[in-house]
Amino acid sequence: MPGRSNQHTGSLPISLLFNKPYGTLSSFTDSAKRPTLARYISIPSVYPVGRLDYDSEGLMLLTSDGHLSHLVTDPRYKLWKTYWAQVERIPNAEALKQLRHGMIIQGRQTRPASVTLLSSDPALWPRPVPIRYRKSVPTAWLIIKIREGMNRQIRRMTAAVGHPTLRLVRVSIGPLSLGPLQPGHWRLLHKSEMDSLM
Numbered sequence: 001m002p003g004r005s006n007q008h009t010g011s012l013p014i015s016l017l018f019n020k021p022y023g024t025l026s027s028f029t030d031s032a033k034r035p036t037l038a039r040y041i042s043i044p045s046v047y048p049v050g051r052l053d054y055d056s057e058g059l060m061l062l063t064s065d066g067h068l069s070h071l072v073t074d075p076r077y078k079l080w081k082t083y084w085a086q087v088e089r090i091p092n093a094e095a096l097k098q099l100r101h102g103m104i105i106q107g108r109q110t111r112p113a114s115v116t117l118l119s120s121d122p123a124l125w126p127r128p129v130p131i132r133y134r135k136s137v138p139t140a141w142l143i144i145k146i147r148e149g150m151n152r153q154i155r156r157m158t159a160a161v162g163h164p165t166l167r168l169v170r171v172s173i174g175p176l177s178l179g180p181l182q183p184g185h186w187r188l189l190h191k192s193e194m195d196s197l198m
Contacts, residue, residue: 013065018186026051058170079174087163114145
């Protein structure tokens with residue numbers, strides 16, 4: 001089973017970074033018996049800060065520190081969250097402009113986003129369920145940075161401009177970065193990372 005056996009003792013708050021695999025819920029329990037965080041993380045008392053969709057991958061922060069959780073999730077602190085999004089077809093300048101300037105999603109106006117078209121595919125692990133491949137439809141990768149977390153926001157944004165998201169990976173939350181952490185593995189936050197968040 002992937003993960004770590006790092007033992008932590010004492011009553012100090014615990015905070016860790018986890019690379020959530022595709023097809024895993026951002027919770028520790030599920031009545032439908034789908035894969036959850038409990039498959040990978042056995043530390044009691046830590047809880048996910050925010051969520052990542054079942055079909056999305058990448059960086060999650062889990063903590064027992066309520067103050068830290070508030071800092072990361074409260075919109076007033078405006079932490080950037082960075083994603084790599086593989087989309088159908090290659091967005092033109094107008095589509096990128098729409099994504100950057102914000103749009104109406106589920107009756108709400110999104111905040112401006114940072115959107116960059118990558119010139120080459122990022123180096124990523126293979127997904128256990130490959131994306132659908134169509135020879136006649138090219139794909140492109142975008143770096144999308146947002147400061148909010150509406151339900152399935154990036155997927156709804158790219159679909160709204162005609163470029164459905166095929167794969168979505170979160171690579172950073174504020175100063176916290178996924179780095180070389182592999183799917184299903186976690187590590188404790190470094191002191192420097194805690195300091196930068198605080």
